[in-house]
Amino acid sequence: xxxxxxxxxxxxxxxxxxxxxxxxxxxxxxxxxxKNLFLLCAFMAVAGVALIFVFVGYxxxxxxxxxxxxxxxxxxxxxxxxxxxxxxxLFVGSIVVTLGALLLGTPVAVGAAVFLSEIAPxxxxxxxxxxxxxxxxxxxxxxxxxxxxxxxxxxxxxxxxLGFGPLTAWIILAIMIIPTIATxxxxxxxxxxxxxxxxxxxxxATTWQTISRVLLPxxxxxxxxxxxxxxxxxxxxxxAVLMVVGNAPGFFRGMGEPLSTLTSQIVMDMPYASGMHxxxxxGMAIILFLVSMGLVLTVRLLSRLREETS
Amino acid sequence: MSHTLAEHQPGFVPTADACVKIAVRGLDFxxxxxxxxxxxxxxxxxxxxxxxxxPSGCGKSTFLRCFNRMNDLIIGTKVEGLITLDGQDIxxxxxxxxxxxxxxxxxxxxxxxxxxxxxxxxxYGPRLHGMKKKAxxxxxxxxxxKRANLWKEVKDILGRGGLxxxxxxxxxxxxxxxxxxxxxxxxxxxxxxxxxxxxxxxIEDLMAELKSTVTIIIVTHNMQQAARVSDETAFFLxxxxxxxxxxxxxxxxxxxxTSPKDKRTEDYITGRFG
Ligand SMILES: Nc1ncnc2c1ncn2[C@@H]1O[C@H](COP(=O)(O)OP(=O)(O)O)[C@@H](O)[C@H]1O
Ligand SMILES: [Mg+2]
Numbered sequence: 001x002x003x004x005x006x007x008x009x010x011x012x013x014x015x016x017x018x019x020x021x022x023x024x025x026x027x028x029x030x031x032x033x034x035k036n037l038f039l040l041c042a043f044m045a046v047a048g049v050a051l052i053f054v055f056v057g058y059x060x061x062x063x064x065x066x067x068x069x070x071x072x073x074x075x076x077x078x079x080x081x082x083x084x085x086x087x088x089x090l091f092v093g094s095i096v097v098t099l100g101a102l103l104l105g106t107p108v109a110v111g112a113a114v115f116l117s118e119i120a121p122x123x124x125x126x127x128x129x130x131x132x133x134x135x136x137x138x139x140x141x142x143x144x145x146x147x148x149x150x151x152x153x154x155x156x157x158x159x160x161x162l163g164f165g166p167l168t169a170w171i172i173l174a175i176m177i178i179p180t181i182a183t184x185x186x187x188x189x190x191x192x193x194x195x196x197x198x199x200x201x202x203x204x205a206t207t208w209q210t211i212s213r214v215l216l217p218x219x220x221x222x223x224x225x226x227x228x229x230x231x232x233x234x235x236x237x238x239x240a241v242l243m244v245v246g247n248a249p250g251f252f253r254g255m256g257e258p259l260s261t262l263t264s265q266i267v268m269d270m271p272y273a274s275g276m277h278x279x280x281x282x283g284m285a286i287i288l289f290l291v292s293m294g295l296v297l298t299v300r301l302l303s304r305l306r307e308e309t310s
Numbered sequence: 311m312s313h314t315l316a317e318h319q320p321g322f323v324p325t326a327d328a329c330v331k332i333a334v335r336g337l338d339f340x341x342x343x344x345x346x347x348x349x350x351x352x353x354x355x356x357x358x359x360x361x362x363x364x365p366s367g368c369g370k371s372t373f374l375r376c377f378n379r380m381n382d383l384i385i386g387t388k389v390e391g392l393i394t395l396d397g398q399d400i401x402x403x404x405x406x407x408x409x410x411x412x413x414x415x416x417x418x419x420x421x422x423x424x425x426x427x428x429x430x431x432x433x434y435g436p437r438l439h440g441m442k443k444k445a446x447x448x449x450x451x452x453x454x455x456k457r458a459n460l461w462k463e464v465k466d467i468l469g470r471g472g473l474x475x476x477x478x479x480x481x482x483x484x485x486x487x488x489x490x491x492x493x494x495x496x497x498x499x500x501x502x503x504x505x506x507x508x509x510x511x512x513i514e515d516l517m518a519e520l521k522s523t524v525t526i527i528i529v530t531h532n533m534q535q536a537a538r539v540s541d542e543t544a545f546f547l548x549x550x551x552x553x554x555x556x557x558x559x560x561x562x563x564x565x566x567x568t569s570p571k572d573k574r575t576e577d578y579i580t581g582r583f584g
Contacts, residue, residue, distance in 0.1 A: 005341070061489065121385075134332055192425070193422070195418060195420050195422030196422055196424055196425070197421040198380070198383075198418065198422065199418065199423075199424065199484065199487075200378060200424070200434075200542060201379060201380065201411065202411055202415070202416040202418075202439060203415075203434060203435050203438065203487070203488070203491065204408050204409065204410075204411040204412035204435070204491070205408070206408055209438060213434070213437075213438075214424050214434075217425075217426065218424070218426075229430040267360075
């Protein structure tokens with residue numbers, strides 16, 4: 001064995017003359033146990049994800065084999081009672097809700113990150129930064145409530161109707177993804193060496209020129225990273241969206257018109273769905289799984305790119 | 311260099327002596343409560359190289375950064391006394407430090423190119439000042455890189471990232487970046503202490519070429535370098551820890567190195583401390 005314990009009772013030719021303390025058997029076993037424990041934890045994390053994927057894949061597969069991938073993915077109508085399982089409107093709904101939230105949330109988040117990293121005096125920073133991080137920890141049902149009770153009436157006044165629809169969801173989701181994007185963007189800005197800032201100021205650049213011409217371009221990949229992770233958060237968000245989006249599984253018709261998304265529809269239908277309907281919900285879960293996997297892979301690729309360019 | 315008492319009076323602005331680029335009178339500098347420099351008075355001559363020497367921590371960088379008001383960026387710093395550039399008080403109310411920094415370039419100890427292409431690094435300053443035409447920018451980039459002794463090495467890789475260059479090349483890139491805005495004064499804070507000997511040689515060469523048009527102030531730890539490149543030398547010393555540093559002696563480099571007037575200068579130059 002490669003890591004045979006070297007213990008005090010090992011035969012030693014120069015036993016007496018050797019002052020170096022050898023690793024005791026107890027220490028050795030403690031180390032080995034800890035190592036294996038951590039290995040087990042890592043294994044469990046991976047196995048958990050794999051297990052879910054296999055389970056969801058197994059339950060969802062018939063939708064592809066029996067209803068057909070085309071009818072499922074590109075079907076224009078979601079009418080399970082009539083045997084129509086087209087998720088395109090729901091998929092489009094998810095995309096609409098996510099992109100709108102990104103468009104609203106990203107500028108605010110990047111602005112907040114720039115403010116925190118480059119402009120705010122240390123005192124303000126030490127208050128605002130934890131506050132932003134706190135936003136990330138608020139349960140999504142709380143955001144949902146806020147959306148339902150406070151935002152929805154305002155949106156209803158703006159757009160007519162009841163206020164259930166993408167606009168309300170955009171605003172809520174935008175607020176929810178701001179902490180993700182802001183903290184990651186701030187990390188990207190903070191990783192730029194101070195010498196770069198000094199150089200820019202010494203060239204006669206103003207703060208704004210330094211930010212827009214040097215720092216933001218330098219943090220570009222990190223910011224794209226942050227946006228993609230924010231996107232993952234938005235596309236997977238269920239509860240808050242479900243509470244405000246209206247849950248009408250048709251195509252997007254307008255900012256104030258009820259809509260549905262993949263995640264919210266799964267939750268809506270799960271309690272009563274059976275047979276192929278239920279299978280379709282698992283099929284939708286497969287799609288969500290693949291989308292988030294794609295996003296994570298993109299982030300991975302980007303950070304490799306970042307390492308190479310710096 | 312000796313100054314009459316009258317010159318120490320507050321509010322005194324030295325007459326626009328053609329030879330004096332920067333005049334300093336009775337300068338005190340504070341980091342919050344800590345006074346780093348006390349009562350510094352000296353003249354920096356036009357189109358010459360002035361070396362600042364002295365042990366670590368004696369305020370050379372601090373003093374240098376007063377000239378382009380980089381210390382303004384550190385919260386809680388305070389300058390008292392007078393610094394003039396071409397007879398104009400640079401700390402007078404209304405003087406825009408941003409504009410001042412366009413006339414006074416600075417090179418730092420650690421090469422600090424921007425994470426962008428070599429070309430964009432050099433074009434940074436001209437673009438800030440509103441230069442847009444590709445042909446104009448191309449020309450500035452080429453002449454600046456030539457003046458910085460870097461053109462030959464990079465002329466075929468201008469689109470490559472500035473950070474892919476070696477440390478010494480990066481430092482010369484930083485010099486090219488500064489030269490692109492044609493500063494009157496070049497401040498160099500130990501520009502050679504983090505780079506390879508070949509680049510050091512090239513930087514010393516370019517300093518000799520530049521000084522016909524640019525006033526250079528260089529902080530250096532290397533006595534030989536000070537002796538080689540500078541016309542005048544200033545020796546700074548912080549005699550007691552926690553007390554402000556002062557300017558012990560300032561004069562022609564040849565005099566400082568062969569017949570220093572002050573015992574402390576002699577001790578430092580002959581390597582007895584520091
Ligand atoms: N940002 C700062 N805040 C507080 N003290 C500083 C700062 N920078 C330098 N000092 C202090 O000012 C003194 C002079 O420093 P510096 O100008 O860097 O010396 P040198 O360049 O000669 O080595 C030192 O005692 C140093 O600790
Ligand atoms: Mg220094």
